[in-house]
Amino acid sequence: MTSPFGKTQKTPQPMPGFVKAALVKAKLMDAYRARPEYQRNDYLTWIGRAIGTDAKQKCVTQMVEELGKGDVYMGAEWHPPTPVVAAKKP
Secondary structure, three states: OEOOOOOEOOOOOOOOHHHHHHHHHOOOHHHHHHOOHHHHHHHHHHHHHOOOHHHHHHHHHHHHHHHHHOOEEOOEEOOOOOOOOOOOOO
């Protein structure tokens, strides 16, 4: 899987407790889980790479806002793919 960070992420990043708490508080855990795996991993990698508590919180705040809007990912417009529907048999 390729990420916007330019590297292939093979190992899913663990979710820190403060990130989980922010998602639960905002009632956005389902929205987070609905995102593609690469997006979930990118968010957690981005938060994990931020230096200092304030920087990490800024990343979490942006992630929560984007999940709440639903059509934004890492500051860019994003739309989930249209689900494939099986054709009806005659």
